[in-house]
Each structure stands twice: as structure tokens, then as C-alpha cells.
Amino acid sequence: MRNESLKQRLGFGVLLLATLIVVVPVLSILVLILLKGWGALSWKFLLTMPRDGMRAGGIFPAIVGTTYLVFVSIAFALPIGVMAAVYLSEYARDNWLTRTINLAIINLAGVSSVVYGLFGLSLFVIFLNFGVSIIAGALTLGIMTLPVIITTTREALRAVPHAYREVSLSLGASRWQTVRHAVLPRALPGILTGAILSIGRVAGETAPILFTVAAFYLPKLPTSLSDQAMALPYHLYVITTQIPGIPESYRYGTALVLIGLVLVMNITAGVLRARYRKKR
């Protein structure tokens, strides 16, 4: 028996080691970016235009561009995603169509981000003639984030006890009334979590906007949805690989802003989810 408990300790030790190998780099990355990027942060950095071929000045247009992209894409994807999830979880029967839809969702989630870029270029930029524009990029990002919204909403709906539906129906409520009054209110926090998560995801994506929105250097703010725009992740890519001689702190600063934005979204979602779970 001693033997077995020794084996167990050894086994668990190996598992712990593996976990640490995964987790420690994550934490060090965060700390590193925070330390090295903190110095660059200032109101000037956040709120002014880039100058000198982006070697000086700020990242304001990139922040604005990313904000545009986030809001337009969520405004497009959230209603469709939530309605799709409601359909799948509350209405759809288990038949070939539902299976096809599920497969489609899994595939949308699995398609390479750069392929989304190609698709956006082909459909929105060229075929629909939107040109390289915020709207083209936002729609591309919206479709890309659709599976995230559908899946999280569906989970939220599933977490609502089945009994509530039975009770509501047994009281003569129609299907939609049941969804509207007995199910959706319970699922709202979960749906919100999904929306916030996808905001984080949209904000951080680069490949899908490469050929659909992103401007290399554009020292003015977009005025309409059919304008090009700069975006944070693309900006980080550009100043990292395309332009030599940029002060390192600028790069770390940009990375910090980007990762900060994404993490704030994730943490908000996490807190929301935790509070919602506790309440139930």
C-alpha cells in the first residue's frame, strides 16, 4: 500500500509539473508586458496621432479603429447569434437540419482566421463592392465571432432548469412566451458573458482585417463605416515587423494596451459568470 501512495505522489507530481510549464509562462508574459509597457503609457500615447512614420506620437487612431470594429461586428453578430442559439436550444428538433447547423457552427469556429480574411476580401470588399472599409472588416469579424456567441448563449440557455419550461408550458403559456418569460431572463447574464468574450476576441484578431480594413498608416480618424481604419493588433504587427528603429517601449506599450483591452473584457466576463453562478 505504501508503494501505491508513493506512486500516486509521483504521478500527481508529474501532472503538477506539466501544469506549471503551461501556466508559468502565461503569468510571466503578463508581468513582462506590464513592466516593459507601463513606461510608454501616457495620455499623449493613448490620445494622439502617430508621427514620424509611427516612430513617435501615439496610437489614438488604432484605438478608435478597433473600437469601431468591435461595436459594428457585435451589433451584427449578437442578434443573429442569440436568435440562432434560441432556435437551436428551444425550438429545433434533433434532425438532419439541426445536425447540419451544429456542424456548420463547429466549422465556423474552426476556420483559420486568415481564411476569414480571404472570404471578407472576396465577398465584402470585391463582390459587394464595400471596398477596404470598416464595414467589410466588421462583418468579417462578426461572422467569425458568431460561433462564440451561439455556443455561450446556448450554454446559458441550457443552464436554465428544464423544469421551468415544463412549468410554464403546463400553465398554458405558448412556446415563445415560455422562452421570453421563463427562460431568457435566467440566461441573460450568460448571454452577456458571451458577448463580452467575443468583444475581446474581435479586438485581438489581426488576420481577418489584413485585407478588409486595416490601414498601414493613416493619420486621421475614420469618418464613416466605408473608410479604412487602423487597428491595434495590426498596428502592433506593423511596428514590430515592418518598421525598423521604433523604440521598444512603443511596441510594449501597444501590446500592453491591446492585451489590457482583451483581458479586461475576459475578466469582466469571468466575474459576471462567477456571480451569476453563485446566485443560482
Add this chain to the structure above:
Amino acid sequence: MNRKTGDMFANSPELGTCPRVLRPTNPPEFGDGEKVKIRAENLNLWYGDFQALIDVTMAVREKSITALIGSSGCGKSTLLRCLNRMNDLIDDVRIEGSVRVDGRDIYASAGDLPALRKKVGMVFQRPNPFPLSIYENVAFGPRVHHQAKGGELDGLVEESLRAVDLWDVLKDRLRENALKLSLEQKQRLCIARLAAVKSEVVLMDEPCSALDPYATMKIEDLMRLLKAKFTIVIVTHNMQQAARVSDETGFMLLGELVEFGATTDIFTRPRDKRTEDYITGRFG
């Protein structure tokens, strides 16, 4: 440790002061030569803030069948799971009091849990064979405890399957996945797993509730057979089952062991009004 019935509760003075617990009577057939296998004393258990067991004291005689009855949520399964420390698997559980198996307090120290659970085996409500072959299911325990190897193991598997009357039916199907068996066969297989590790006590948590009447009857027959070798504690929601198979019965209500005594007494001359209410079906 071999104690006589007379001093079974001798060292638990709290009993007299606790108004909610009826002092269990000593059943008449609890004679001198008989041994107490398990003894729970002043057992209290909390799930978070909820107290699921309230000052439970009882004794289980060796090689007998003890039944625990009561409506759902009364704590009978919880009590059962205290006897092999299965409640340890749940977060947020707090336990006070003692449970002695062969005189040794199983909650006294960290102890050797695997050895305890090997000695005090458990059969669950839903038969739970592993997703392995029939042979591997029976061999699981002996392998884990390094009790047998190779040819020895084959013999042990056969012996264990014979003990539950499965050998003749399954001897040619030992390599098949155990999940293919019928519910009753699965439940028998689960008992065979215990036989294979030479368990001394078998705890049964509503072992027949998933079975049809015929299978129930056969499992009950098996229990009567097994009594020769094992000490059995069974939790059941079917009072008549308790009446049919058990020697002693305990009735639980809202976490208390309301009454404990010889089965014939409980069912014919219950001393507590609540026991009578339950047995005559006024609730539950």
C-alpha cells in the same frame, strides 16, 4: 475487537442527555456469541450549513443484514456513505462522532482509506461496472491491491463470479464489455467485484431500485446467500424489502435515526409514532 451487546453503548453518555435520539433497544437475538462489526456513535454530518445526520448511534452485527429505511432525503444514504468514508469525496462535508469497524475508529486519523474501502465494499443504486471487460471488472480490485496475479487471478475471478451465480452464464463471455450486460447482471457483477477483493462488509445503496420485480427477487435471494460470508447494510425505500431480507432495521427521518431494532419489532411493534406513521404509509 469483540464486544458484547450489553456494553455496546456503554461509553456514550451523551445518549441519555440527547432528547431527540431514542436509545436503541438491544434486539433479543443479539446474543452473547455475536460480534459487532460496525458501530457508529453520535455521528453528525453537515453539508455546508445543512445538517444531514443528527446524532446517529447504531450497531451492525457481523454476518447479518441491517436495513435503513426512510423517505427520500432523510439521510439514509448519507449514513451509509459514512461507513466507508465515501462522503470524503464530496466538498464541504463536516463529520463529527465516530464510526468503528472491528473496533477501530475509521475517522480517528487519516488511516488507510483504500484498505478500509476494500474491507467495507459498496454497491450502488445504479449498477456501475467500469467500461472494461467483464473479466477486468472483477480483476480490478485484486489488481489494484496486488492480491493476485496471472493464473491466480483467473481462479479468483471464477470464484467471485460463482459467488454471485454469474459464472455459468458468463464464463464464455469474459472478454466482452461489461456495459453490455443486463441491469441485474451488472448489479451482480458489482457484487462480484467486492467478493474478489474479499470485502467483509457490503454496503448497498438501494441496490434494486433500478431493477424489475423479478430481478429484485433474485438479488434479494442472493443477499440471503451472501449473508453467510458478509455483513450487509442496505438502504432501501421499499419497506417491504427491508422486512423481507433484514435482521435489524433502522428508521430515519430528517437526519435522525428515529428507531433501531430487530426488524420484526420495527414492523410489528414500532415504539415511535413517526415510525408507525411511516410504516403504515401516512407519508413518504
Add this chain to the structure above:
Amino acid sequence: MTAGGVKISVQDLSVTYGRVRALKGLSIDVLDGEILTIIGPSNSGKTSFLRCLNRLIDLDAQAKVRGRIRLDEEDIRNGLSSEDLRKRVGMIFAMPIPLPLSIRDNITYGPRMSGQIDKAALERIVVESLRAAYLWDEVRDRLGQPAQKLSGGQQQRLCIARTLALNPEVILFDEPTSGLDPISTAKVEEAMIELRKAKTIILVTNNTKQAARVGSRTAFFLMGDMIELGPTADMFTVPRDRRTEDYIVGRFG
């Protein structure tokens, strides 16, 4: 109300879940104003039968239902919308399930969903239903509180009140006291017997004594078949079928 006329007529009802046959061609007439109790071990098809009567079984995508059920001569699958059917045939579940709303909103849920918006009428419904379920005195001062704060027994009576708010003709009880203590059980049974004066009641229970106490007729189900149906008193004293007897005296289940 006099017992006598046929309220619900079930003909040749079968339910299958995939390959499992839960009900095998069942025919039974439920009489107006009776308490029909259904007993039998688990998996005997009792609950499936009950859920056919208000078509809640439609929710289960796996379940295939065949046969005919008529409520007052109307076919419940063709003549009636499921919403209208469920207003006439209410249901109480095994576990009390208050919706996460206030006590008042729980009661008014059904009426509101069917379009009742008059405040005074709704308030009247709340009072009447709670009275009929023997709950009014206990909750009259806290109608605005969340229903989930009530005790288990109170919650179950709230569920009864909630069903009564729609003034159904038939009420289905699915093991309504299986999670309750003796006192709450007695109260729920009391409410049931009282209701019988105005409603038709079908009670599924695994407590045979309960069936004996409240039933006017009793049916014994076993593995999807109805083994025996008769006046409750006869069933418990002189069961005709050996299996019924075995079950009633507890040889299995």
C-alpha cells in the same frame, strides 16, 4: 359534481422512447369528478401516461406517441391547441418548482400569459387560488417575496395554487408528495380531496397507502401495461391479479 360522465377517454395509447416501449396500448376512461390514482413500480409508464394527457410529452424529442386521447369528446391532438389543452388540464410535478418570481407573479403567470391584464382580476385570482390551496393564511403578508423562499411543503401548495389560477377542469398530480414530510403530505392530500368536488384528478404515486387514502379508483401499471383498474377499496382488499397483490404487499418495487 357527480362522478359518472367520461371526462377523458384514452384509446390504445402507446409511447416509445427509441426502442424502449414505455406504454403498450393502453385504454382507459377517466370519469368526471373522480380521483383516479395510478400506482406501480418505477419505469412502469405512469409518468409517461400523465404527460400524454397534457401533451407535455411532446417536449421529449425521443418520445413517439400513438393512440387517441379525447377530452370531453375533443381530440387533444387535432381539435385543441396545446396551450388551450394545458389550461384545461393542469399539472403538479414531483418536485415543487416555483418560477424564480415573486409569490404573486407565480400565481398570475398562467393568467397573464393567456392575456389577462386587469390588475383587480389578477389580484382576485391570487387570493382565491391561494385560499383553495390552503396557503393564503401563511403567505398573505408577503406576496411580493420570492417564491423560492417558501418551505418545500408551501412551495408545493403554491404550485397547486398556480395551477388553480387557470381554473382547470382536470389536474394531474405526478408523485406530488414524494419530497415532503408527513405534515406537508397531509396538507397536500387534504387540498386534493377538497379539490375533487370541482375537478377531475389523476394522481400518480409510488406510495400505495396514499393511493388507498385518497383514490376513488385505482389503476395498477406494470412495465407499460395496465394490469388492473377498479374501485380503490376493492383493489386494496381483493386485488384480482397476482401481480397487483405482489406489488401492494410490497413484494417488489
Add this chain to the structure above:
Amino acid sequence: MKRSLRRAKEFALERLLFLSGTASVVFVVLIFVFLLREGAAVFGHVSLGHFLGAKFWYPISSPAKLGILPLILGSLLVTAGALAIAVPLGIAAAFYIAEVAPKRLRTVLKSCVEILSAIPSVVLGFLGITLLVPFLKNFLGLPTGLTAFSGSLMLAFMAMPTIITISEDAINAVPREYKEGAVALGATHWQTLVRVVIHGAFPGIIAAAMLGIGRVIGETMAVMMVTGNAAVIPRTIFEPVRTLTATIAAEMGEAAQGTPHYHALFAVGIVLFLISFAINLTADLFLNRGKKR
């Protein structure tokens, strides 16, 4: 009447829900159609066999040489490297998080995994190029740190959240009854994991690994930034390579619309799309098999 109005409203709403439900299918089809629309034309210039099998990718020489074999091999090499790192680590971590870690630590670890999955790939790429690449160059004494190995390391971390989360789900989904059965027979926790839980979770773990592959093959930015982008057939993992994704991302900006190069890049997109389609389909089969048991 009021009631029939309500019915009509509900009917319209339900139609709308249905349409939204099918939107995903529409989008998948649209993606494929529009990739084809721009990509199919490449086969006017090269045959399918040549496109997939030829060893040279010189898209701007004339005539253009459009063989994507080096790109495919580049992707495969980087992916294989990443999996060799991520699969064992990820599964071990999943077991630790799901079964061993105390409750509090589990929450912390899960948050870390979530954070890792949230870090944008361009940020990882940036760190890779500023820290990892110079380090590898010096440490291993390579002519350049921009190698397939650097890409594999980056991608391993990007695949880990997928592998961990899905394996963890599979482990948690193993019926409690199995675990209880083993524990009740006196098996230690470790024996329970190794002898029972692993069997129950196996299909899910396979699916996790598959989806990890999907994530790795489709990943673009980080890989483009650290692998050196040499479109030659790689001989070792310590040489620069170029992947399918990086090729599209890097060259689309320069390829003039309508040229063979342009069409070829879309065709590469089709190849990627089909690969991810196949991977996800297989993973889904395993996941469903896991659920059925």
C-alpha cells in the same frame, strides 16, 4: 382579434429565429463559394496535381511557379512540433486541473488557461520575435532564430487552451459512478485516474488533440512572425519554414487582383478550409462517441 394577432406575431418571430439558426450554414457555404470564386481560376494556370505536388513556390517569377508542397510541409512540420509539445503537457495539465488541484487552485489555473487563450496571437508573435527568437539563436547557436521550432513553441502555447479545456470537459464528463466504483473498491485516486477515468475520457481527449491540430494549422500571425518564411522544403526543425497561413497573410497585400498569384493564394485558402473542415468533422465524431457511452 388580439389572440390571433399574438399568434401571427409569434409565427413571424419563430420564422426569424429559424432563419438565424440556419445562418451558420449559409455562412459556411458562402465562405466556400467565395473562396472558390476567386481561387478556382488558378487551375487555369496549373493542374491540381502540380499545385499540390510541385516543389517550388515562386509566385512572382515569370512564369510563376505555383507549387505549394513546401508550404504544406512547412505547416505540417510546425504543427507536428507544436503537438509533440502541447498534447502531452495539455492532457497532463487537464488531469491535474480536473482531478487533482484543490478547489481554489483549480479556479486560478483555469483562469490562467483562459487568459492564455485570450492573448491575441499578434502579441505572442511580438514576444516571440523580440525575446524567443534571439534567445534560440544564441542558445542553440543557429544562423537565425526564425525557425520552424520557434513556430512550434509559439503554437504549442496557442493550442494548449483548446487541448486543456476539451480534455478537462471529457474528464469531468466521465460518470461519477465509475470513479465512485473504483474508489469504493479501495483504488487510490491515482489508480482510479489511470485505470478507469482515462478509459471513459479517451474519445474526448482524442477530440481535444484533433481540435488542437485545427487551431495550430489555422494559426497565422504568431507563426508568420517567428518562422522566417522561407518557402523551401524544410529538412530539419531548426530551419526557417513558411506555412500555408503565413503565405496568404504575407503575400495577399502584394498580389494584384486577377493574377495567377492572387488566385493561387485563394486556392491555398481552399486547401486550409478543407483541412479544417476534415479535422473538425473527425473531432466532432469523437466527441459524440464520447457522449453516447
